Amino acid sequence: MSDFINNFWSVYVAGITLAGIVGCLVLLVITARKKVVSDEENTTGHVWDEDLRELNNPMPRWWVWMFVITIIFGLLYLTAYPGLGTYAGKLQWSQVGAYEAEVEKAKAELEPLYARFTAMSTEDVSKDNQAMAIGERLFMNNCAQCHGSDARGSKGFPNLADSDWLHGGAPENIKQTITQGRIGMMPPQAEAVGSPDDVRNLAHYVLSLSGSPHDSLKASLGKSKFTACAACHGMDGKGNTMLGAPNLTDDIWLHGWGEQAIVDMINNGKMNEMPAQDKKLTPAQIDVLTAYVWGLSHKPAAAN
Incomplete structure (x- = not known):
């Protein structure tokens, strides 16, 4: 609802939602109060396939109460959570807030894993098998969509596995690119x-x-x-x-x-634009990803 340009649409959506719930409640009350008028056989008079008749029984009480409970639940839900236009709900819950909470939880859980890499140089991290395994996953999840799973890029997307760097191939240059992004x-x-x-x-x-x-x-x-x-x-x-x-x-x-x-x-x-990753990745993750990318073009020569 945040993209509404004025308050009208918020009120409109809230009004339609509440009108629908009230309409269901009114219809339920009218139906419950209506007396059943039936013939001697207690049918509606409708006959199918010559002998199938529809009985004219009132709605079961448990069924009525299920509808009532559903309406009450709907009203309580709309009070607690967003659903009525721009009203945020008493609990102030949002998808963005839930996502950010999950991200913070994941960061806290992963922090001990990255702790030992923060004190290491980029060159040393690039030689650590565990760090490179983590860096590969970070690359696959955040970089491979543009640069390819082999990091060799394509038309319009730089090859990260060679020694040609538009903004410099030193670790600090790569880290700056990942963190802040680039606009060329x-x-x-x-x-x-x-x-x-x-x-x-x-x-x-x-x-x-x-x-x-x-x-x-x-x-x-x-x-x-x-x-x-x-x-x-x-x-x-x-x-x-x-x-x-x-x-x-x-x-x-x-x-x-x-x-x-x-x-x-x-x-x-x-x-061309390389989007900044500092909102998606922690500083420790950026350090590991920097070492992984730097290592792609600094692999040791194969022994003869």
């Missing part, structure tokens, strides 16, 4: 670059930075247009982790590879 924005640059041909020439120059297949003539023409991009990506195209600007020289493409993908990016820009 590439503004449209077509007007700053020039004509559609200039945009395509720039796309070929960007491809040339990573050694990707490109037209060298168009790339040479587009080099001067790269000044529109250098403010974020740097004149050498190696990006800026402070801004989350990708390295354009490493042949890793978050939003698609090729001339058309780059042209679309220049023309339309792009906005």
Whole structure:
């Protein structure tokens, strides 16, 4: 009911609910007081299949009392719990409150489990089998929906198992990303670059930075247009982790590879968001998840 824009709908819902209960009570009283008028056989006169007759008996008393008890229960329930528009109920119960209470209870129960990890460094936690088992479950429940169960991401979602990091791959950078989230924005640059041909020439120059297949003539023409991009990506195209600007020289493409993908990016820009997890996870859980994610790109080399 919190999304109602005025009090009318709250009163309307409460009125309909109470009117329904009162209507049931009135109907029950009228039915209970009505005297049964029957013929000699005490039937309603309705006959089915030639010999099936409906008896005209009054409603059993126990049945009447069941209806009365149900109505009383409904009124008591609506007094104690929310159900009448925006009225919160005497017990002040809510789904949000119940959820938060369960979360707090779970946090208290799990706190001893995480206690020994809080004093350890990220590197040491990443080598602890129990911590990594917990980190994997945290990742599956909170991160795999976007980054994939293998953490290798997909188009628009970064691969966490390589060494390419938009905002830096140090433990503190990863922890900050998980805790506070990230908002990445590439503004449209077509007007700053020039004509559609200039945009395509720039796309070929960007491809040339990573050694990707490109037209060298168009790339040479587009080099001067790269000044529109250098403010974020740097004149050498190696990006800026402070801004989350990708390295354009490493042949890793978050939003698609090729001339058309780059042209679309220049023309339309792009906005991505990594949601903050500090409302879902405790600081101890974030520490373990940080170690798990950091460990994905820092696995020890296999022995020969």
